[in-house]
Amino acid sequence: MNFTLKIWRQKDAHSKGEFKEYQVKDISSDTSFLEMLDILNNDLVHKGEEPVAFDHDCREGICGMCSLHINGHAHGPSQAVTTCQIYMRQFKDGQTIVVEPWRSAAFPVIKDLVVNRGAYDQILQAGGFISVRTNSVPDGNAIPIAKADADESMDAAACVGCGACAATCKNGSAMLFVAARVSSLAKLPQGRVEGARRAKAMVAKMDELGFGNCTNTGACQAECPKSISIAHIARLNREFLCAKLED
C-alpha cells in the first residue's frame, strides 16, 4: 500500500511548526501505523534528514506513551485502541493521512509530535494515592470487597494516562483522567479514608495547571483508548461536592 502523509514538524517548543508532506510506499496491510512511521524515518535517516519525533514504547496499548492525532481523531480512526494498535489495513490504499501532536495548552509540544504531559503526573502527585507506608498494612483478605466494586474500580484503573481526553476536549479539560483515578480509589474501602482530601487536591491542581472545565460533551469518552466511562466524572463531581460541603 502507498500513502501520502501530512505530518506536523516543529523543531522545538519555541519554534513555529508546520505541516510537511511525505510519501511512503510498499507498506504491508499488516504493518502497524507506528511501524509505517519507522519505515518513513529509516528512509529520512538514509537521506540525511531528521526523522519525525513521536512518543511510543510498549507498542501493545498499555504504556500510554503513544499520542497521535490521526485524521482529526486522537489515536486514529478505530475505537478503544491506542495509536500503536492501529494497523494500515484500516486505511485505503493511496489515502492522505494527517498526523498531528496532541493539541492542548497544558501539553506543550517538545518536538514534532512529542508533547510534555508532565501536568498529568503533577495532578496525581497532588493526591492520587492512598497514604500507606510500606509494610504497615493488614492482610490482603482482611477487607472483603464486593466483586462488583472491585470490577468497577478496575474499569476506572484501566486509564493509561495518555492524554487523549484532554487533547480531545474542546475545553481542554482533564476531568476524565482525574475522575478515573478518584473513582477507582473511591470504589474501594481503602481509598475512602482520604476520599475528600483527594478529590479537592486533584481538582485544585488540575485548575492550577490550566486545564479547562467540563461541560459534559462526552468527547473524552468517545476517544478514550480504554473506553473509560464519563460516569466516573459524575462520581468525581459527587466526591468533590460532598468534600466541599463538609468544609
Next chain:
Amino acid sequence: MALKLDSKIPAGELAQKWSNHKAAIKVVSPANKRKLDIIVVGTGLGGASAAASLGELGYNVKIFCIQDSPRRAHSIAAQGGINAAKNYQNDNDSVYRLFYDTIKGGDYRAREANVYRLAEVSNLIIDQCVAQGVPFAREYGGLLANRSFGGAQVSRTFYARGQTGQQLLLGAYAALNKEIHNGSVKSYTRHEMLDIVIEDGEARGIIARNLVTGEIERHGAHAVVIATGGYGNVFFLSTNAMASNGSAAFQCYRKGAGFANPCFTQIHPTCIPVHGTQQSKLTLMSESLRNDGRIWVPKKLEDVEALRKGTKKPSDIAEEERDYYLERRYPAFGNLVPRDVASRAAKERCDAGYGVNETGLAVFLDFKTAIERLGKKVIEQRYGNLFDMYKEITDVNPYEQPMQIFPAVHYTMGGIWVDYNLMTTIPGLYAIGEANFSDHGANRLGASALMQGLADGYFVLPYTIGDYLAKKIQAPKVSTATPAFDEAEKGVKEKIEKLLSINGSRSVDDIHRQLGLIMWDNVGMARTKESLEKAIVEIAALRKEFWKDVKVVGTADSFNVELEKALRLADFLELGELMARDALNREESCGGHFRSEHQTEEGEALRHDDKFAYASVWEYKGMDVEPELTKEPLDYEFTHRAQRNYKD
C-alpha cells in the same frame, strides 16, 4: 585480577536466614537518613517501589526514567499475574513450595537463600498492593481470587484482569507520587543514565543526559540503585518495549561490576508469530491463557499442508487428528509446563515440519474445549482484553479460530551480579529487579518477575542498603566537582560526538535488525559450539562496521531519538557478544539455555552439575578484549538437585 565474589549468604537454617540477617545488619537513625542521598535509576516495579520505600524512610532520593512519566516503565505491560504463597485456595501451598517450584523452575541455577527470601516476602507484597488500592480480581464473597501459572500445581497467582503489571506499577507509582508530594523523592523524567561514577572504588553518582535538551548532567549520591530491567532487545524483535535497553547495566559492567549469567534468556512460548519484515516488536499473549487454552499441531503432515494452503481451517481438523503435544509429553503439568519447556516443545514440532502457518513457525493455542466447558462469557471475563488484542493485531477472531503462537524473546534472567544484600561488586552500587541476576536461575517461572521486582524494592533493599549507608553517616554531600565526574562526563561527550561524526551509510535500525538476526539464529532457543563461535565473529565484525559506518542524524544538544538508539545499540553490540561467550562456556543445557549437544534421549535439557553448578560472573576487559570469568559456586544445602520432571 579476578573478581572477588562474596555472596554474603547468612549461615543457619534456610527459613531463618533472612530473619537472622535482618537482625545482624546495621540500621541508620532517622536523623542520619536525612543526610544521605540515594539515586534510583529506572521506575518500573523495582525502581518505583524502592524509591518510594526509601523516601518514606527519610532518605533523599532522586529517581530517573527515560520515558515522560515513571508510570510508563515496561513493568506496565506484564499481563498475567503475581505469585505469592498465601495458600488462600487451601491447595497446600506454602513458602517452601513456592521456593521449591522457583528453584526447580530455574533448573537449579539460582541461590537457595535468595529464592527462599523471595518466597518468604511474597505474601507481604499482596498485602501491600491491596492496601495501595490495586484492584485485584475478587471472588463473589469479596476475597482475593487466584489462578494457575506454569511450573506450579497450585493456584497462587493473583491478578487484575490481563493487566496485572499495569495495576501493580500504578500502585508503586502512586506510592512514589506520595513521596514526591512529601518532598523526599525528586523525579527526573526523560533522563537517561549514560555512565556510573566510581571514586575510591565506591559508587558516587551518575552522568545523565536530559533527553529533551541534550544537556549532560552530573548527579552525586551516597548510593546508586540500578533498576533498569533486562536486555532482551539485543534480539531487536522481542516482547520488550522499544526503548527497553541494557545500557545502564552495561555501564556498571564496563566500570567493573561483575555481570552474571548473561546467556540465560527467557524465550516465552505464547507470542504472536512474526509476520513479514516490517515488524518492530513482538506481542506476548499472557501465560494465563494456558490455564484454559490447549496447545496443538496436526498429527498428519497433509493437514499441515492444507492449513498452510488455506484449504482447511483449524476447526476442520478432527479431535483425534490433533497432537496436543504438551499434554502428551508432560501428563502431570500438561499445558502448564514452564516456559522454557513449552518453547522448546513448540520448536521441536515446528522443526519437524508441523508449524501451522506459511512460515512454518507457529502452533495453535485453542480455547474450543474451554468455551464448550465454561461458555464464551466466562472466557471473555477471564481473557477478554487479550482476545481483543489478538484480534486487533492479526485480524482473526480467537473465539472462533484458535490463536497462532510462537516463542519470542521475553526476559533476561542474567544481569548484574549482586550479593545477598543486592549490592554489586562495586560498593554502594545496587541492582534490583530484572537488572540483577539473583533469583530465577536459568529460567523464570510465570508471574515471578513482578514478585521479584516488588520484593527487592519494597522489602529487601530498604533494609540491606542501610547496612552500607550506616558507614556513610559521617560522609559529606557527594561533590560532583571531582576528577572522577570530569572524566566520566568527558567520556560520555566524546562518545556522543564520535557517533554523530561517523556519518556513514547504515541507519541504527538496520544494524540493530542485523544484530537481532545473528542473535536469534545463533544464540536463540538452541545453541551449539559452532553457532556460538560464529556469532562471536559476526557480532565483532558488525560492531566494527557500526563504529565505522553508522549514520546518526541530528545534534547532541536537542531531542534526538536516533542518538538515543545509537548509544543503546553500541552497548547491545558488546552485550550480544558477551551472551554468546557465556553460552559457549556453559557446556550443558539448563532452563532457557539449551545447548543441542547436551540433551537427554527424550530431548530434555541435560545439566552437568559436576562441572557447571555455578553462576558465571564476567569482568569487562575492554571492547574487543575477552572478558574474564569468575565462578560463584552454587551450593545446594537444602534441596536435592534432580533432573526436572514435569511428566509425573
